[in-house]
């Protein structure tokens with residue numbers, strides 16, 4: 001049993017949906033299909049989900065939502081028409097659209113409105129494939145606090161999906177105990193796919209997107225990054241955290257817990273093998289020795305801030321780190337890294353989504369709370385993660401890394417090897433970021 005999830009670009013127009021149908025039909029293995037709403041058809045296009053959010057906003061200031069609704073209806077109607085769906089008995093896109101417009105005009109909430117892209121996408125694909133349609137609201141459940149309710153969801157999946165083998169399911173949303181629709185965060189169809197894969201005990205979760213797989217470096221920065229064949233969940237987590245996004249980060253958890261591998265595939269190049277994401281044990285369980293593993297990938301992010309706190313005899317002062325961390329908590333700042341020396345401790349904070357007042361407040365409070373001898377702020381630093389399971393077992397890794405950065409004339413501000421055994425984090429100035437990434441990607445390790 002496999003679960004296949006097709007993203008927005010795969011569902012963008014009639015031609016791409018046709019490709020999806022061909023991929024589904026090309027194997028006889030029993031599969032559940034999860035889909036996103038139609039995404040962008042080209043660089044200037046708008047995703048249906050964004051059109052739906054705009055529709056919701058429009059409705060709040062207008063009694064009749066026709067003007068914002070019509071372009072959405074037209075997109076689906078065009079796909080249905082070009083796929084010949086109107087000839088299929090029981091296919092009633094007009095009826096579905098009418099109901100959605102009626103609901104939105106009647107004041108439907110934001111999550112319901114946004115979810116209709118996935119709903120219609122799955123409705124159409126189910127008809128095209130002549131497979132059952134299962135509404136995500138009937139199987140994906142949230143609890144009253146709005147958190148995903150795995151127990152109820154798995155029970156419902158067991159009951160409903162058993163009888164609907166091969167069903168097509170909309171991604172991105174589920175329902176609250178009250179029956180109201182609730183969506184995951186943006187890109188959440190990946191999460192739905194992973195949940196269904198976990199619930200039905202799939203052997204593989206295939207995530208079909210528009211790239212050949214997970215790349216060893218950001219193609220906007222390095223020339224010709226290679227597609228990574230196999231990567232572990234832990235390596236993927238490190239690289240995604242640093243911004244190498246192919247999958248919604250939360251989507252890893254439901255399948256990871258059950259050791260279900262994920263394969264990233266390209267709808268537009270189905271011959272490519274893609275990237276297989278496996279539990280660490282599956283990679284290392286074979287004959288491969290950690291130290292023989294090549295470097296898996298490099299990713300990084302700009303705009304971090306590091307506060308270096310110096311205090312003589314810091315190591316003797318009990319509770320020093322706790323006090324520093326409570327100041328961060330007080331100002332709602334999350335800690336990214338905490339490299340330390342004998343009398344120094346640095347806290348590294350991601351500046352995205354952080355307000356100036358939070359930083360100012362933190363600095364003032366740190367002075368009061370730990371009374372440091374000196375505090376230095378290093379603004380605008382970039383962090384780069386060099387990731388691979390062989391990292392800390394192979395001799396010469398660090399010297400190759402520092403040598404490459406020296407040759408590229410990059411000054412290293414900080415190194416954090418951490419304890420994860422699978423990455424080394426290098427901090428450089430924002431302005432050196434691209435140069436550093438290119439130099440490290442060029443290493444043949």
Ligand code: ASP
Nearest residue numbers: 036049172186187188189
């Ligand atoms: N359509 C939703 C979004 O654009 C969910 C998804 O595509 O996964 O975020």
